Amino acid sequence: xxxxxxxxxxxxxxxxxxxxxxxxxxxxxxxxxxxxxxxxxxxxxxxxxxxxxxxxxxxxxxxxxxxxxxxxxxxxxxxxxxxxxxxxxxxxxxxxxxxxxxxxxxxxxxxxxxxxxxxxxxxxxxxxxxxxxxxxxxxxxxxxxxxxxxxxxxxxxxxxxxxxxxxxxxxxxxxxxxxxxxxxxxxxxxxxxxxxxxxxxxxxxxxxxxxxxxxxxxxxxxxxxxxxxxxxxxxxxxxxxxxxxxxxxxxxxxxxxxxxxxxxxxxxxxxxxxxxxxxxxxxxxxxxxxxxxxxxxxxxxxxxxxxxxxxxxxxxxxxxxxxxxxxxxxxxxxxxxxxxxxxxxxxxxxxxxxxxxxxxxxxxxxxxxxxxxxxxxxxxxxxxxxxxxxxxxxxxxxxxxxxxxxxxxxxxxxxxxxxxxxxxxxxxxxxxxxxxxxxxxxxxxxxxxxxxxxxxxxxxxxxxxxxxxxxxxxxxxxxxxxxxxxxx
Ligand SMILES: *[C@@H]1O[C@H](CO)[C@@H](O)[C@H](O)[C@H]1NC(C)=O
Ligand SMILES: *[C@@H]1O[C@H](CO)[C@@H](O)[C@H](O)[C@H]1NC(C)=O
Ligand SMILES: *[C@@H]1O[C@H](CO)[C@@H](O)[C@H](O)[C@H]1NC(C)=O
Ligand SMILES: *[C@@H]1O[C@H](CO)[C@@H](O)[C@H](O)[C@H]1NC(C)=O
Ligand SMILES: *[C@@H]1O[C@H](CO)[C@@H](O)[C@H](O)[C@H]1NC(C)=O
Numbered sequence: 084x085x086x087x088x089x090x091x092x093x094x095x096x097x098x099x100x101x102x103x104x105x106x107x108x109x110x111x112x113x114x115x116x117x118x119x120x121x122x123x124x125x126x127x128x129x130x131x132x133x134x135x136x137x138x139x140x141x142x143x144x145x146x147x148x149x150x151x152x153x154x155x156x157x158x159x160x161x162x163x164x165x166x167x168x169x170x171x172x173x174x175x176x177x178x179x180x181x182x183x184x185x186x187x188x189x190x191x192x193x194x195x196x197x198x199x200x201x202x203x204x205x206x207x208x209x210x211x212x213x214x215x216x217x218x219x220x221x222x223x224x225x226x227x228x229x230x231x232x233x234x235x236x237x238x239x240x241x242x243x244x245x246x247x248x249x250x251x252x253x254x255x256x257x258x259x260x261x262x263x264x265x266x267x268x269x270x271x272x273x274x275x276x277x278x279x280x281x282x283x284x285x286x287x288x289x290x291x292x293x294x295x296x297x298x299x300x301x302x303x304x305x306x307x308x309x310x311x312x313x314x315x316x317x318x319x320x321x322x323x324x325x326x327x328x329x330x331x332x333x334x335x336x337x338x339x340x341x342x343x344x345x346x347x348x349x350x351x352x353x354x355x356x357x358x359x360x361x362x363x364x365x366x367x368x369x370x371x372x373x374x375x376x377x378x379x380x381x382x383x384x385x386x387x388x389x390x391x392x393x394x395x396x397x398x399x400x401x402x403x404x405x406x407x408x409x410x411x412x413x414x415x416x417x418x419x420x421x422x423x424x425x426x427x428x429x430x431x432x433x434x435x436x437x438x439x440x441x442x443x444x445x446x447x448x449x450x451x452x453x454x455x456x457x458x459x460x461x462x463x464x465x466x467x468x469x470x471x472x473x474x475x476x477x478x479x480x481x482x483x484x485x486x487x488x489x490x491x492x493x494x495x496x497x498x499x500x501x502x503x504x505x506x507x508x509x510x511x512x513x514x515x516x517x518x519x520x521x522x523x524x525x526x527x528x529x530x531x532x533x534x535x536x537x538x539x540x541x542x543x544x545x546x547x548x549x550x551x552x553x554x555x556x557x558x559x560x561x562x563x564x565x566x567x568x569x570x571x
Contacts, residue, residue: 360412
C-alpha cells in the first residue's frame with residue numbers, strides 16, 4: 084500500500100514538474116531558445132497588453148566592442164524562456180546620434196495609448212559622455228524596427244543613467260535619470276512625461292546630491308521604493324532604496340537592500356518588475372552583473388524582493404535557483420543538496436584554512452592551476468544536466484585604484500573583478516567548464532552557478548582548479564557546493 088501511494092505521489096510530482104516553466108538562475112549563462120547568450124544588458128522588461136507576453140529590451144554587446152550594438156529585444160511568457168526577436172534599434176553609420184561610435188545605454192520601452200505606438204527612450208551620448216541626452220524612437224510594432232526621432236536635454240538639463248517608471252494606479256509614466264558626474268550635477272531626477280509620452284513635462288522630485296545612478300522604482304499598494312546604485316563604474320556596490328507614500332515625497336533616507344558588502348550580490352540596479360499574480364503580487368529586482376573585462380559576457384541577477392510595509396523596509400532575497408509562476412505570482416525556491424569543503428580532498432598547494440566565516444570553520448584555498456585542486460566526491464546525480472552552485476570567496480576586493488583606502492591585495496596594480504576556476508566532472512579532463520568568480524569581499528561568501536552533467540547515482544566527483552584570469556592562474560576560495568535537481 085505504502086509503495087503504491089508513493090508511486091502515485093511521485094507520478095503527480097513528475098507531471099507537475101513537466102508543466103512548470105523554466106527556472107530562474109541568477110548569474111548563470113542565460114541562453115535563448117536558439118541557444119545564443121541572452122544579450123540585453125541594462126535593460127527593461129514590459130508586459131505587452133496586446134500579446135500578453137513579456138518583452139525585454141537591452142544593450143546588445145559583442146566581443147571586443149563596448150558600444151555600437153544597438154538595442155536588442157527578446158520575448159517570453161514566463162520570464163525564464165527567452166526568444167530572440169532581433170535588434171529593435173539599429174545603429175546607423177554617420178547618424179548624428181545613433182552611429183556605431185555613440186552610446187545607446189539603458190533603453191526602455193513603453194506603449195503610448197495616445198500615439199498608438201511603442202516609444203523607446205535611452206541615454207544618448209557620444210563616446211566621451213559629453214552630450215548627456217535622452218534618445219527617443221518609435222515603432223508600430225513592439226519588436227521594432229524603431230525609428231529614431233530625437234535626442235534631447237530633459238527640461239534643459241543633463242541626463243546620464245536612464246530609467247522609466249509607470250504608475251500602475253493611474254498609468255502615468257515617469258523618467259528617472261542621474262544628471263551626470265559634474266559637481267553641479269550628481270542628482271537623480273524623477274520627472275513626469277506628457278500624456279503622449281513624447282516629452283518630459285515636470286520635475287516631480289530631485290534626489291539631491293546623493294551622487295547615485297541606475298535608478299528604478301518599485302511600487303506597492305502603499306509605497307514607492309526608489310532603488311539606485313552608487314557610482315563605481317562597472318564594479319558593483321551596495322544598492323540603496325528610498326521610500327515614500329507619494330512620488331513627490333517626502334522620501335526617506337536611503338537604506339541598503341541586501342546584506343552589507345555583498346554589493347547587492349555582485350550586481351547593479353537598473354530595473355524592476357511588479358508581477359500581479361492571482362495569488363500574490365511579486366516584485367522582482369532586475370540587476371546587471373557587469374564583467375568589465377568582457378562586457379559582452381556580463382550576466383543578470385534577477386531576484387525577488389521582500390517588502391515589509393510596517394517596517395517600511397525592502398530587501399532583495401538571494402536564491403541560487405527559483406521557480407517564478409508569472410500567473411499566480413508565486414516564487415518557489417528550489418531545494419538542493421549541499422556538499423561541504425570539510426569533506427573535500429585537496430591536492431597540491433590547495434589546503435583547508437581556518438576561517439571563522441566558513442562552514443565548519445574552514446575554507447578551501449590555494450586553488451591554483453591544474454594540480455592544486457579540490458575534489459568533492461560522492462555527489463548524487465540524476466543523469467541529466469543539473470545546476471550546481473559554487474559558494475566562494477574572492478578576496479580581490481574592489482577599490483578605487485591608487486586612492487588611499489584601496490585594497491592592498493590587487494594583482495599588478497589592476498583591479499580584478501574575477502578569478503576563474505576550472506570545473507571537471509568525474510575526472511573527464513576533456514570537458515572542462517569555466518567558472519567565473521567575481522570579487523566578493525573578505526569574509527563574504529557568494530555563489531555562482533554552472534549547469535553540469537552528473538551521472539545517475541551517488542559516485543560523482545567535481546574537481547575545481549585555477550585558471551588564468553589575465554593576471555594569474557588562481558581560482559577563488561571555495562566553501563561548499565549545492566547540487567540542484569534537474570528541471571522538468
Ligand atoms: C562629446 O561631446 C562633447 C560636448 O560637445 C565634446 O566636448 C567632446 O569632444 C565630444 N567627444 C567626442 C569623442 O567627440
Ligand atoms: C510585429 O511583431 C510580431 C512579433 O515579433 C511579428 O510576428 C509581426 O510580424 C510584426 N509585424 C510587423 C508589421 O512587423
Ligand atoms: C540642472 O540640474 C542642476 C542640478 O540638479 C540644477 O541646479 C539646475 O537648476 C538644472 N538646470 C535646469 C535648467 O533645470
Ligand atoms: C594544465 O595542464 C595542461 C596539460 O598538461 C597544460 O597544457 C596547461 O597549460 C595546464 N594549465 C594550467 C592553467 O596550468
Ligand atoms: C551535457 O549533456 C548534454 C546532453 O544531454 C550535452 O548537450 C552537453 O554538451 C553536456 N555538457 C557538458 C558540459 O558535458
